[in-house]
Structure formats: C-alpha cells, structure tokens
Amino acid sequence: MTKLDPEICLKIKEARRAAKLSQSVVANEVGCKQSALSMFEQGDGTKLNEDVINKLAQRFGISLTETAAARTAAAPVVAAVAEAVRVRGFCPNAHCPSNKPYEVDGRTLVLPDRLMADPVGGKFCALCGEILEKRCPNCGASVHDGAICSFCGDAYVAIG
Ligand SMILES: [Zn+2]
Numbered sequence: 001m002t003k004l005d006p007e008i009c010l011k012i013k014e015a016r017r018a019a020k021l022s023q024s025v026v027a028n029e030v031g032c033k034q035s036a037l038s039m040f041e042q043g044d045g046t047k048l049n050e051d052v053i054n055k056l057a058q059r060f061g062i063s064l065t066e067t068a069a070a071r072t073a074a075a076p077v078v079a080a081v082a083e084a085v086r087v088r089g090f091c092p093n094a095h096c097p098s099n100k101p102y103e104v105d106g107r108t109l110v111l112p113d114r115l116m117a118d119p120v121g122g123k124f125c126a127l128c129g130e131i132l133e134k135r136c137p138n139c140g141a142s143v144h145d146g147a148i149c150s151f152c153g154d155a156y157v158a159i160g
C-alpha cells in the first residue's frame with residue numbers, strides 16, 4: 001500500500017487514549033504485537049500490515065482516506081504554487097517588450113513580466129534573447145513578483 005500518513009498513526013493513538021485502552025489490549029484485539037502498535041503510533045506506518053491498520057481504523061472510526069483525499073485535493077494548488085515559485089527570470093533589457101514601464105516618484109521603473117520573458121523557465125528572454133536574470137542585480141536575492149526587490153529596495157530593471 002502507499003505510505004501511510006503519519007497523521008493517521010497519531011489519530012489512532014489519540015483515539016486509543018481517549019478510549020482509555022492500553023496498547024496491549026488494542027494490539028490483542030486487532031491481532032498485532034504491542035511493540036509494533038507502539039512504533040506505529042509513533043508514526044511508523046510500516047510496522048503494521050494493511051489488514052491490522054484497517055481494523056484499527058474501523059475500531060476507532062477513523063477514515064484512512066480522508067487525509068489522503070484532502071491532500072490530493074490540495075495537490076493542484078501546491079503544484080501551481082511550486083510552479084509560480086520556480087524562479088522565472090526577468091529580462092534585464094529595460095526596452096524589452098516583456099518589461100512594462102511605470103512611474104514612481106518621478107522615477108521610471110520597469111515591471112518585468114516574467115511569464116512573457118521566460119515562459120518555460122529558460123536561460124534567455126523569449127522576446128529579445130537577452131540572458132535572463134533570476135536574482136536581484138543589487139543584493140542577489142531571488143526575484144519575486146514586482147519590480148522592486150523586497151530585500152534591498154533596488155529595481156530589477158530601471159530606465160534612467
Ligand atoms: Zn527581453
């Protein structure tokens with residue numbers, strides 16, 4: 001079976017305690033060793049076979065699929081975040097069409113459109129061929145959304 005969620009182990013432990021049953025009583029009931037149950041309750045899902053785990057889950061009314069299902073539901077979101085975090089480069093060419101100028105306090109900054117410049121997370125700008133930057137040119141921090149480094153306040157790309 002797939003790796004058991006340690007959360008399940010903890011849930012079973014808590015349910016057993018709430019029911020005021022000792023490990024040996026429960027182990028007897030479901031047909032496993034107390035030592036195995038002990039290790040299982042500490043989060044090692046490999047210590048019991050699937051049959052015993054099912055019995056435990058049934059015994060304490062715990063769903064084995066719930067957390068896994070919740071995780072599966074969250075997976076596309078996690079993947080999307082990971083995708084966004086996967087650092088895309090910005091084009092250091094201020095005149096590249098991927099960079100959109102805007103004014104702040106009389107200063108012209110350029111808001112990099114990283115998706116436009118770097119749709120695949122590559123090395124070169126997809127629009128002008130410039131070598132993409134993935135770090136703040138001033139302090140070296142990883143770039144994030146926006147035009148100004150949140151670490152040092154420097155602009156990634158600026159005109160003038
Ligand atoms: Zn470019």
Ligand SMILES: [Zn+2]
Binds near residue numbers: 137152
């Ligand atoms: Zn910086």
